[in-house]
Amino acid sequence: MALDVQTLSPSAVEGIFVALGDSTRRSIFFSLMEREQSIKELAAPLGITLTGLGQHIRVLEAAQLVSSRKVGRERRCAIDPAGLERLEAFAQLQRSLWRSRFDALRRIVEAP
Amino acid sequence: MALDVQTLSPSAVEGIFVALGDSTRRSIFFSLMEREQSIKELAAPLGITLTGLGQHIRVLEAAQLVSSRKVGRERRCAIDPAGLERLEAFAQLQRSLWRSRFDALRRIVEAP
DNA sequence: GGGTTAGTGAAGCACAAACTTCACTAACCC
């Protein structure tokens, strides 16, 4: 997991939050966590058109949560670990940043 | 960081993604990472009304990303670490789940 | 070739949600 400063900047996770902020895209994501699937396979249980699903995949790909490749006339979609790695690193960093600031503040307030 | 199964279920992080899926709420969140602030202080740089900002705070509070309390006539808003903890645990779990499934799949494909 | 199936691009619709205004409460200050 190679993560530089750029990878951890707020703007780097924007796309992830936008992507998973939608319930349909969350469903697609969790469905792909089970197994790789085509656009058609993903669309069926959600009751939406292939076009609509294709649009969601593009958003998920932009966030690096999903990757896809054409195999024949099908598009095979799968989880891209990059997004999850970035999300985890982001949460970790923010939490530790908050913690250190909170501890510093506490030290001032509770000065002897 | 106490995290049970409930805390890690997809539905537990829905609110977090919905909350941070909006750019204004991301701004509020990062602004609060710097320091505790009132509704007025948060609204000023964003150029939105106090009413509008109050609505965003409610969404962030529902996701446990922000906590607030009334101090006099002001509402002091601050980061709630619970949301970040949950987000980190979620990303960690999903990534490890994906990794184990991916490794299992690879073992089948690359069978000797 | 002809028919079917999977997916894509452009363009439009429709609803959810971000934001506002207005009216009000309550805390602060003189």
Add this chain to the structure above:
DNA sequence: GGGTTAGTGAAGTTTGTGCTTCACTAACCC
């Protein structure tokens, strides 16, 4: 008390975006 300031609730407006339809391409199959 009277004036100002911070925030809140209800109700309306407007904009973004999720989704569709339609037309098309390309792969598969006979």
